[in-house]
Amino acid sequence: MADNGFEPKIIVFLCNWCSYGGGDLAGVNREQYPTNVLGIKVMCSSRVSPEHIMESFNDGADGVLITGCHPGDCHYIDGNYKTFRKIGLISKMLEDLGINPKRLRLEWISSAEGGKFAQVMREMTEQIRGLGPLDLKEEVE
Amino acid sequence: MSDKLKIGFYWCAACGGCEISVLDIDDMILDVVEKAEIVFWPCAMDPKYEDVEKMDDGEMDIVFVNGSIRSDENHEMVKLLRQKAKKVVAYGSCSSIGGLFGLGNLYDNDELMEYGYNTPSTDKDGVMPLDDNMVPEGDLHLPGLTHHVRPLDEVIDVDVYLPGCPPLPNQLEEAFPALLSGEVGKYDLISQKSVCDVCPLEREEKKIPRLYPIQEKKLEAEECILDQGVLCMGPATSGMCDGPCPEVGHPCIGCNGPVRGVKDQGARMASALGSVLGAEGEERMDEDEISEVVKSVRDPTGSFYRFSLPTSYLRYKRRDLHE
Ligand code: SF4
Ligand code: SF4
Ligand code: SF4
Ligand code: FES
Numbered sequence: 001m002a003d004n005g006f007e008p009k010i011i012v013f014l015c016n017w018c019s020y021g022g023g024d025l026a027g028v029n030r031e032q033y034p035t036n037v038l039g040i041k042v043m044c045s046s047r048v049s050p051e052h053i054m055e056s057f058n059d060g061a062d063g064v065l066i067t068g069c070h071p072g073d074c075h076y077i078d079g080n081y082k083t084f085r086k087i088g089l090i091s092k093m094l095e096d097l098g099i100n101p102k103r104l105r106l107e108w109i110s111s112a113e114g115g116k117f118a119q120v121m122r123e124m125t126e127q128i129r130g131l132g133p134l135d136l137k138e139e140v141e
Numbered sequence: 142m143s144d145k146l147k148i149g150f151y152w153c154a155a156c157g158g159c160e161i162s163v164l165d166i167d168d169m170i171l172d173v174v175e176k177a178e179i180v181f182w183p184c185a186m187d188p189k190y191e192d193v194e195k196m197d198d199g200e201m202d203i204v205f206v207n208g209s210i211r212s213d214e215n216h217e218m219v220k221l222l223r224q225k226a227k228k229v230v231a232y233g234s235c236s237s238i239g240g241l242f243g244l245g246n247l248y249d250n251d252e253l254m255e256y257g258y259n260t261p262s263t264d265k266d267g268v269m270p271l272d273d274n275m276v277p278e279g280d281l282h283l284p285g286l287t288h289h290v291r292p293l294d295e296v297i298d299v300d301v302y303l304p305g306c307p308p309l310p311n312q313l314e315e316a317f318p319a320l321l322s323g324e325v326g327k328y329d330l331i332s333q334k335s336v337c338d339v340c341p342l343e344r345e346e347k348k349i350p351r352l353y354p355i356q357e358k359k360l361e362a363e364e365c366i367l368d369q370g371v372l373c374m375g376p377a378t379s380g381m382c383d384g385p386c387p388e389v390g391h392p393c394i395g396c397n398g399p400v401r402g403v404k405d406q407g408a409r410m411a412s413a414l415g416s417v418l419g420a421e422g423e424e425r426m427d428e429d430e431i432s433e434v435v436k437s438v439r440d441p442t443g444s445f446y447r448f449s450l451p452t453s454y455l456r457y458k459r460r461d462l463h464e
Binding site: 046051055058071072082084086089092093094095096098100103131134136141 | 247287288289403404405407408409411412414415416418419423424428431432434435436438441442443445446453454455456457458459460461462
């Protein structure tokens with residue numbers, strides 16, 4: 001679809017208590033998903049600050065995916081609600097600055113959802129492949 | 142006489158406030174002129190480009206540059222000044238972090254020109270300025286706009302940053318003696334404390350169910366403005382001003398830029414606000430209801446980056462949504 005041979009780079013933040021477990025299970029179940037996703041484990045989705053997201057894009061990520069426990073299941077009570085609101089604000093800021101907010105996605109994945117984990121990784125990779133590369137370091141006069 | 146330091150002031154894309162602020166220091170100006178001789182100051186004297194070109198390299202000890210970089214002329218001039226100065230100080234927020242004019246980076250230059258010269262608010266619709274004008278005296282050339290608004294350090298090396306819109310007398314009383322004695326590091330004049338840290342009002346860290354536009358809320362004088370549901374940039378802003386705005390009941394609008402060591406003021410504010418927004422009983426709300434809370438934050442981009450868009454990670458509007 002997009003550029004010839006374009007392989008998206010996608011940073012995935014994985015909450016230690018749920019989504020990382022989901023990733024583990026995907027592995028145990030031999031689920032297939034693309035190698036475009038680079039995982040970073042964090043203790044809670046709310047540990048991911050908007051600065052990490054902006055910095056990821058700035059440093060060459062074509063997409064950023066945040067994963068966390070389902071609402072009500074966060075091990076720090078309301079961390080994932082905070083994440084939800086931060087992502088809402090950041091999506092709007094990306095859009096105002098001409099960046100497709102579809103490059104940023106939030107998903108709730110529990111440690112029992114190996115299938116969903118692989119599915120989300122596949123979807124996200126295809127979505128970003130369709131959007132093409134994002135080069136924030138372009139040189140302008 | 143000749144052992145006095147030679148200093149200069151220059152303005153780029155500026156409002157003039159920074160120039161005036163130099164005079165806000167009252168009689169301390171006498172201490173400054175005792176130690177230093179002002180050899181270059183277009184706002185107050187009438188120097189020509191040639192006068193600067195004729196100077197030896199490093200002839201001026203300190204040059205204070207205010208304003209952001211918006212035109213080819215700004216660009217050329219600061220390069221020349223860098224050559225002629227031993228030390229360059231980014232004076233004010235425009236120069237240090239991009240400043241108010243940096244919000245122009247939410248649009249591309251064609252959009253800005255269209256809005257400026259071809260909307261009902263302009264005098265003669267559609268009459269655009271020309272880069273070159275032939276007049277009887279010869280060919281007049283206007284400097285072109287740069288691709289986007291830049292802070293000074295995107296063009297030349299900066300030795301010391303002094304943000305503030307403009308820097309206030311209390312900042313200058315610390316900054317001038319330190320600068321003139323040479324004992325100041327690059328980021329020393331940017332506070333590590335936030336405006337909240339120095340604000341006389343006390344945040345209770347309670348949940349804020351939604352934000353209100355300031356005109357829709359009657360503010361209590363003794364209570365934290367953000368706690369009352371009006372956006373205050375205090376949590377994400379550097380506090381070397383000592384918080385004069387919340388002190389008189391006006392929200393901080395973020396003019397000093399981020400605290401020392403933080404790059405992206407807007408992202409920092411999104412983080413702070415994302416953590417404190419939220420209604421009681423949100424566990425029982427669906428995602429649409431929670432989104433409503435987020436939507437009560439009007440224009441997060443313009444509000445959070447009001448003074449620092451050019452030094453954020455994203456810097457200026459990209460073309461990822463079109464084409
Ligand atoms: S920093 Fe503020 S006072 Fe100084 S030139 Fe810019 S807008 Fe004006
Ligand atoms: S009024 Fe503003 S600066 Fe003062 S404590 Fe509240 S949020 Fe912070
Ligand atoms: S309180 Fe905020 S807006 Fe007021 S001077 Fe300080 S940084 Fe600027
Ligand atoms: S612990 Fe998983 S989202 Fe907070």
